Amino acid sequence: MMCVSALIISFLLLCEFSMGMGSLVVDDAQSSDTSDLMARSVWAEQLSLSLLPPYSSPDHQVDPNMCIQLLHEFANNSGALSNCLAGMAWPVRVCQHCYKEYAQLKATMNKIVTPMQNSSTLSCGTTLLRSDRVQVIVALSNFYDDVWIDSKCASCLNMNHTSVLDSTASFMKTFDELMQCFNITKGSTVPDQHGNFSHVCQMCNVTYKNLSDQYTNLEHGNYLCIDLEDAMNSTRILWSRVFNCTLPCTDTIPVIAVSVFILFxxxxxxxxxxxxxxxxxxxxxxxxxxxxxxxxxxxxxxxx
Structure with missing residues (x-):
């Protein structure tokens, strides 16, 4: 009986679609026909969502309007997160600036798979996530999860992923101070061949050592994410290769004493x-x- 009903509805949809195409050919200059055709397309999509016999019953029906609303919400959140990730790809600041978009995407996914409270309405997870072979929404969600996990962004955020850790903010503040010391933005500092005797190495030595110590402490505490790693790597390249600076070793005297003792x-x-x-x-x-x-x-x- 359900198969017969589906065939009848499919026939009606085909007739409606043919009538719409006929009216579109007759009066192609009118934009109202195009609007009517889009309205019929939305109506057909809603009807198809409600005609899924394996996932519905007389007491539990999937609300097509709610599922389409969640689908559009996921699309908007996915676009916002993609825009943020691409915009913060260089220099890498994805964990500090994209955690809100990622949290919104995860909240939408949670609403898709979770039924509404105090209601007999089923969740839209089966309809939206597993109704097609490609499983586009699942693939997109897994992609964003992989990017987030590979970036180790959870190490730079609090437990609820609602704000950046104080240690991360302190490190980035020191990093900004060092970049200001390097005077990268103004471009007035020109690297010379004097190494540690240059003006940059002398003036920025304390700030660079402070940044290096903070990075070591964060590394030992497993509080490093891709943002901090990229910032420290770029800083080391500027310090050693561009400005030809080296960090003086504070253990020189003990090393010399031990070497002399071993020699004698x-x-x-x-x-x-x-x-x-x-x-x-x-x-x-x-x-x-x-x-x-x-x-x-x-x-x-x-x-x-």
Missing amino acids: LPAIFYFSTYLHSDQRKRKLILPKRLKSNANLAHIQDKSN
Whole structure:
């Protein structure tokens, strides 16, 4: 019975479509016919959503208006997120500026798969997510999830993903201070061949060290996302390759002391071995006969 009803409705849709095409050919100059054709197309889409026998029952019906509204909402959120990701691709700032668009997209997906509360209406998940072979909405959602996970954006956001962590904001503030010190925007700083003796290396050394220390602490705490990694990589390239600067090592004196100790360790070993050897304890022992003759001669000298 359901198949017969579907065939009848399909025939009616075909007739309506043919009538619309006929009126469009007769009066092609009128824009109202085009509007009527679009209205019929929307009506046909709504009707097709309500005629899914495997997913509906007399007590539970899929509301086509709600599903189409959620579909348009997902399309708008997807477009906003794509625009944000592309706009923040270089320099990479996707985690700091696109978390709101990503949260809105995930909220729309949650509404698609979740039934409405206090209602007998089914969710639109089966209709919108698994009604076609390609599963466009699922593929798009998985793509955005993969980009977000690969970027490790959750490491730079709070638990609810509603704001940036204070550590991330502090790092980016120090990064902006260092870029201002480099004077990249004005382009007045020209790299020279003096290395650490240049004006840039001398003036920006403290800020660069502070930024490097913050990055190390964030790395140990697993608070790094693609934004911070890209910022630090670009900073290191500017510091070492463009301005020919190096960060002085604070452990130079201990390293030299240990090296000298290791260098003289063999000499100390051989010297201590010599001091504790039997050669130093040797004494000259005269033979007994020679000693008695010597005593006899001594006695004779005294008697004389």
